[in-house]
Amino acid sequence: MDLSFLFNDYVMQVTTNTGINIIMVLGLNLITGVTGQLSLGHAAFMSIGAYSSAILSTSLGAPFIVSLVTGTLTGAIFGAILGIPILRLRGDYLAISTLGFGEIIRVILLNTDLVGGALGIYNIPDSTNIYIVFIAVAFAIFFMYRLEKSRHGMAIKSIREDEIASEMMGINIARYKIISFTIGSGFAALGGTLYAHFMTYINPVDFGFMKSIEQLCMLVLGGMGSIFGAVAGTIVLSTIPEFLRFASEYRMLTYGIVLILMMIFRPQGLFGKIKVNV
Amino acid sequence: MANNILELKNISMHFGGLKAVDNVSFNINEGEILSLIGPNGAGKTTAFNVITGVYIPTLGEVYFKGQKLNDIKPYKITEMGIARTFQNIRLFGQLSALDNIIIAMHSRRKSNMIQSIFRTIKYKAEEKYCIEKADELLNYMDLLGDRNEQAQNLPYGKQRKLEIARAMATEADLLLLDEPAAGMNPQETEELMEIIKNIRKDLKKTIFLIEHDMKLVMGISDRIVVFDYGQLIAEGTPEEIKKNPRVIEAYLGKEVTNA
DSSP states (O other), X not given: OOOGGGGSHHHHHHXXXXXXXXXXXXXXXXXXXXXXXXXXXXXXXXXXXXXXXHHHHHTSOOOHHHHHHHHHHHHHHHHHHHHTGGGGOOHHHHHHHHHHHHHHHHHHHHHOGGGTGGGOBOOOOOOOOHHHHHHHHHHHHHHHHHHHHSHHHHHHHHHHHOHHHHHHTTOOHHHHHHHHHHHHHHHHHHHHHHHHHHHSOBOGGGGSXXXXXXXHHHHHHHOTTOHHXXXXXXXXXXXXXXXXXXXXXXXXXXXXHHHHHXXXXXXXXXXXXXXXXO | OOOEEEEEEEEEEEETTEEXXXXXXXXXXXXXXXXXXXXXXXXXXXXXXXXXXXSOOSEEEEEETTEEOTTOOHHHHHHHTEEEOOSSOOOOTTXXXXXXXXXXXXXXXXXXXXXXXXXXXXXXXXXXXXXXXXXXXXXXXXXXXXXXXXXXXXOHHHHXXXXXXXXXXTTOSEEEEXXXXXXXXXXXXXXXXXXXXXXXXXXXXXXXXXXXXXXXXXXXXXXEEEEETTEEEEEEOHHHHHHOHHHHHHHHOOOOOOO
């Protein structure tokens, strides 16, 4: 059978893009699905990774690996910084403040001439290729799987299940919430870094509220708290729009329909086993 | 005099104008079973919350093994050796019985994040040890058959037992049990009595429990303290408490003499 049609530029692009999304959604899954903290500002961390790495690569001419690592770490640090003040918030209050944080980052990027303002950053070297993305996805899945099984992951899960009981069983919930935000944001930033070096052009519009929602939709569709679900949900929602190009104006509509049907018939997501009360 | 493991000194816990616990002092001796009884709203659970660090007492001090607990975070207090169960069961419902126990061992484990991700030899040894210990505990509580069951799917009595097992898994010396027999039938209560006695005997734990079931309280307690409207109104052996007029009054009301 001739499978060469699978390896044209178009398929490669969609696959790379899907891989990048998987990394970010796995990060979101840690924060929202495993820790139970609803975040509506995940794209902000993606933008932090994308911008910091893009600046390094363009203005300073840093090698890709340096930009990649620095971008990821910058995102993780911002995750920790955001994690500290919002520790006390729960549910809708938490959602609103993460949303606010996301918008603040976007507006700052939009109004800072140093990072190109509304024009964004262009001429970023196209260092991201499908192999790097594959390695990053494999690493993300491996990392999340091992983390969840460890005593640290267990502690994080217990926060989702019952915060009070968790603290009473000797778990420093403040510390683990920050850890979860840090790692989750780090993966968002890793995705952002790969994204910037894949698109070679970024501007603040790419990282708006809709992007955060899109990532959340992928997670909810696949199943919160499930690594397999996060991956599957991302693949479905990253590729469906490609199949629906003929009806380009209605693409977002299908998104909505898929989610509504999902909530009615399988609220825990395609592969989710648990219910997350955020 | 027996060694006291926990000491409450003039504890008051006020919520605005409400004095939930009002100037209460008592000790728990090492190795004893002490019960806290009193009518609803007497401040029993509040006392538990003060001991475990959920509330910082308005006045007074709590000492555990000679160390002051007032400003210590709840998770640290658990690490020091006090663990509790809850009046309304608070298990990690969607996790297995085994995982519930393993989570409680958290503060006794040392593997760091890197070791956990790469599963070093040290991590594997710790993991193995924990699972063995958890199985032992489940077996002790007769829950081994339900080890992989989601905690929320267990029958009520088993959930209560699992909660006690979870508290024990923290390796605490002092167990605080908040109404462990609530909602249990007489047979289950009987069984629970045996379990509590055995825990004290086999594992050398000190037990402090809140309970409304008088048969259980009178049957296993070495001493009893009685609360009413936030105040300590009596303290003594079950026999003394049964005869204490103030206790009878708190439960049944005053006898009307000249009606």
